Amino acid sequence: MNVRDTSIDAFKKVVNSGLLSVKLIQAFTMVYQYGPVTSRQANERFVYHYRTEDNLNQFRALLTHLQNMDVIQTIEKVVCPISKMTVYNFDVTGRLPVKERKVSLKDKKRDMLATVDRIEPWLSNFALSEVELLKQQINNL
Secondary structure (H helix, E strand, O other): OOOOOHHHHHHHHOOOOOOOOOOHHHHHHHHHHHHEEEEHHHHHHHHHHHHHOOOOHHHHHHHHHHHHHOOEEEEEEOOOOOOOOEEEEEEEOOOOOOOOOOOOHHHHHEEEEEEEHHHHHHHHHHHHHHHHHHHHHOOOO
16 A cells, blocks of 8 residues: 655645636645545546536546646546546645646647657549648647
8 A cells, every 4th residue: 555645734835835827726725635636536526525526527627737737646546436437646746836837829839840840751643632731730729
């Protein structure tokens, strides 16, 4: 059995850091209180505890933000008792949040074009015309 890398003091520091919105604090609290937990398990508790709409996709977005801020992490693959699918368990890290780095549109376009350039040599002549169209669409974003 793993020892959880957190304490009530660490929890309070994360919550009081000023970097988390109310919804992020609520999602973080569910992972802190019930973790290790799957996203579906945490979402069910979130919906029950905060009397909110059951929207798993929105809740998973909150978990992604918390991961990007380094306050939660995936720790192991498990079979979710609710969905019966193999998924990751989430748990708190015990670290203070870091500000999320926003990726600019220019950087996103550069990365997309680089990906297209990497696959281009593997494409047929027919697909190459579609690649040029794709590059134009990316540049027009």
